[in-house]
Amino acid sequence: MSAPLNISRRTFLKATALVAGGLVIAFAIPQAKRFLMPGADKASASQDASKLPAPNAFLRIGTDNTITVMLAHSEMGQGIWTTLPMLIAEELDADWSTIKVEHASAAPEYAHTAYGIQITGGSSTTWSEFDRYRQAGALTRALLISAAAEKLGVAADTLRTENGFVVSDSEKISFGDLAETAATLATPTSVTLKDPKDWKIIGKSTKRLDGPEKINGTAKFGQDVQFEGLKTAMVARSPVFGGKVKSFDATASKQLKGVQNVVQVPTGVAVIADNYWAAKQGRDALKIEWDLGDNARLDSKKMLEEYRALAATAGLPAAKAGDTQAALAKATTVVEAEYVAPYLAHSPMEPLNCAVKISDDGCEIWTGTQMQTTDQGAAAKILGLKPEQVKIHTLFLGGGFGRRANPAADFVSEAVQVAKAAGVPVKTVWTREDDVKGGYYRPMYLHKAKIALGEDGMPTAWEHTEVGQSIMVGTPFESVMIKDGVDATSVEGVADSPYLKHIPNYQVNLHTVKATIPVLWWRSVGHSHSAFAMESLIDELAHAAKQDPLEYRRALLKDHPRHLAALNLAAEKADWGKPLAKGVSRGIAVHESFGSFVTQVAEVSVDKGEVKVHRIVTAIDCGLAVNPDSLKAQMESSISFGLGAALFSEITFSEGQVQQSNFHDYQVLRMKDMPKVEVYIVQSTEKMGGVGEPGLPPVAPAVTNAIFAATGKRIRNLPIGSQLA
DSSP states (O other): OEEEOOOOHHHHHHHOOEETTEEEEEEOOOOOOTTOOTTSOGGGGTOOTTSOOOOOEEEEEOTTSOEEEEESSOOSSSSHHHHHHHHHHHHHTOOGGGEEEEEOOSOGGGOOTTTSSOOOOTTOHHHHHHHHHHHHHHHHHHHHHHHHHHHHTSOGGGOEEETTEEEOSSOEEEHHHHHHHHTTSOOOSEEEOOOGGGOSSTTSOOOOTTHHHHHHTOOOBGGGOOOTTOEEEEEEEOSSTTOEEEEEEOHHHHTSTTEEEEEEETTEEEEEESSHHHHHHHHHTOEEEEEOOGGGGOOHHHHHHHHHHHHTSOOEEEEEESOHHHHHHHOSEEEEEEEEEOBBOOOOSSOOEEEEEEETTEEEEEEOOSOHHHHHHHHHHHHTOOGGGEEEEEOBOSOOTTTTOOTTOHHHHHHHHHHHHHTSOEEEEOOHHHHHHSOOBBOOEEEEEEEEEOTTSOEEEEEEEEEEEOSSTTSTTHHHHEETTEEHHHHTTTTTOHHHHTOSEEEEEEEEEOOOSOBOOOTTTTHHHHHHHHHHHHHHHHHHTTOOHHHHHHHHTTTOHHHHHHHHHHHHHTTTTSOOSTTEEEEEEEEEETTEEEEEEEEEEEETTEEEEEEEEEEEEOSOOSOHHHHHHHHHHHHHHHHHHHHTOOBOEETTEEOOOSTTTSOOOOGGGOOEEEEEEOOOOSOOOOOSSTTSTTHHHHHHHHHHHHHSOOOOBSOOTTTTO
């Protein structure tokens, strides 16, 4: 297929240059900015040839034949360190063994094609870069062929490329030997992308490029940053959100070996020391008097009572059709239920950290971040610099799940404040306890539903009320994501549920509470609680209608082929309907999020109140699977993450303070609890979706539906914990 580049010679020459005796390719393609950030360059969205955006990423070919791909996104375990280079290598016909990868620096040139800022999130990296990275490879291939044609004195259409070489009938020339000549040539106005039938890399399982260095320990994460003169800091923060320092005594801290300084910063009191242990001991020795403020009265149980009271009143309408109240009043069968999902911490394996070095004319930051643009801007504001004077070195992330994509730039801003106050380069580190108690949680949500069934057992009216905090209020995304008071992320998976589309009467209401607990997107965002409520409710309806849960879903989703494809594949592979071992029961759930459709069948037993998940069979339709191995790994990861939350995890408050502190009381999944996981991919040519998050939402309802099948007890509150004891 022919793909227009929409890139002028002037733009190309400005962005293409010789680097270390090689070829640098800058590339930009039309950007679909559906979620353009307020203040972003709206003119660039039109993409006419006279006003092009700046190049967004770079491809380097060295004279030693190495091919270096610069990632505008952050690698945090999801596999884009491999997936995105696969796209370039496919169109370039590169020798895969020569591919190298680097994180790009923070700069406007690396803005996300849909969001308008540099960000890794929303399970969007691969689909957002699919065309751009392939075009970069194809453009480079065309230039290399032109360079070879010039060198050999033959027509370009007589040449081909394969495995890192341009090949003629009589000889072949390596990409590295052609790089310098290619850098002097004019860019073509269009390139031809491969027909999918000719792909040799895309769609094939490929080993991860970052695997070896993560295995041998050479991969550098934020916690690994060390350089001469760098000190370590730890901050004593208020035990209650919003609390302020009234006074502090650092006498004992300063007497400890290795402690260099103690400074007050906006978030608390920072101890700067030669190493982590000295900083920790110094912080422990501080005597601080706090003004805890009004949040000292926060209590989870009281909050839940308030949520229940709100759910009994009319909220803001998020979706509506027909006359729900009248239909419910006439119904002979009505199912009513309440579902609750708690606050949750992100708890990535690598706790938060950030190293900062401030100079007279700029600042350097080393950290694992999902949102470079926001962090860069926050640091610049604190220091009175221009954003371009702040250089962010993005390192591997030891997990993120949304916590390292904070519009408030909290941990980066704090680290900059510490370094500014200390007057020396400082790496501010968080302990696990700091991380669990440090805020920015998945909000607690309550779902209350009342559903009428007709004589055929199908729903005829559905009233659904949600209560919870908004993750968008106060962020730059508020004007885009909140309409008429309704945060779209609060009601996603409910207001747009396929189950509601064919019901004549439905109403979805939302109460957005104004609690002062810092909240943020958490892996799969609103779908993390909405799928639990919706797929549990569908099971309740199937039971009330005396129908098989799978067949009931098939009937409701008969006009939704992608849901059905995932549902049918998972059911087939799980042998739905066939006998299981004694004491083992099945549960099923299907949910669409981030453009992908996932079904999970869980096999569960309950013995003396203890839940054991033996097996989870997953089927996903995400459109094209660029790297099936990476997709399967993300499904396994989502199941592990979601299952831990379903079984064990919750954040609770008493007297304003978080009651959990580490993995002994904020429990995540242990190896002994991990079930056997089978992942099946629906062969699909539909629009691409994400894979980093969609595997999480169906986990909890598949398991709780299996528990109901095993015990007759419906789990409506998470975590499951000891509810069956």
